[in-house]
Amino acid sequence: MVQGFLILLFCQLLGECLVTLLSVSIPGSVVGMMLLLVGLIVIKKVPDGLRSTSEGLLKILPLLLVPAGVGLMRYFGVLSAYWYQLLIILFVSTLVTMFVVATLLRLMSKEKHEEGH
């Protein structure tokens, strides 16, 4: 448990150091995730402590989002001014995204089928 938590925090710290040193605007935690993934690929297994800690954290992930979400109360002004534009943007953009991805994946799986014949 402690060991698993240490690994996660250490990867995040390494990530934060890297993005600061390289002065890029990528979140340190995402770089930490990639570092951990590479580490796991190298050692070819997930240490037990790391797995239990990670699964515990991911299980409560929705709860971890709540404090940031409550911050919405600071944006009532923006929301009341732009709520319908924002809703239209989210709807159209999500529709287009799903349409494009589904079409591409369908084309690629069709090509594979034809190659097989």
Place this chain on the structure above:
Amino acid sequence: MVLWSHFQTLPVLWLVVTLAVFLVASWFNVRMGKTPFLHPVLVSLTIIILVLLATETDYDTYMLGGQYIHLLLGPAVVALAIPLYDNLATVKRLLVPLLVGCVSGAIVASVSAIMLGMWFGLNDQLLLTLAPKSVTSPIAIAIAEKVGGFPSLAAGLVLITGAMGCVIAPAVYKLLKIEDESVKGFVLGVGAHAMGTAFAFEYGMVAGAFGGLAMGMTGAFTAFFLPVLIPIIGL
């Protein structure tokens, strides 16, 4: 009232409120058939905001306690490496279609949101907040913090996108006549992150696994891609 103003600044009060409200919201969501429109996070933050307004507590005071929960988001994002590693065999087998799907999805999602936002004349900070809207919230919050958007607003937009995605996806499948479970899951993960993934599990385990995979890959790719895109479009 003097007593309350002291009580209000106790961090543990807001920890108790957050956990209790979240448990009630989760229970309520299960009772309502797990509809994405009453997602526990959406319900929780609505109730907590109402409590804060009713007790005249500002966000900074709430965060005296809330910060300890928020702090765990960082290691939780790092922990997303584990489900990605578990699905490594699938990633290797389907590397090209998965990469094409997640890269094109991530680009279309953020570019279309930014372009629509420009068309509506939204300001730069709002555009930067919209850009990560299809990415899983912990990564979206981190991206918004980094590129100069509003992290809390980004979290809210991500949740709304997730709920919408669960409604849009079945219509897209019908229109394009998609029956492959893995494609269904992947589309949901790219366009509607964790909420889409949870919804994908309704189609089956394979769909759910592909959803999670798509969510992780799209999130990581977007985090690297947005800092490159933003200067190009001059934000």
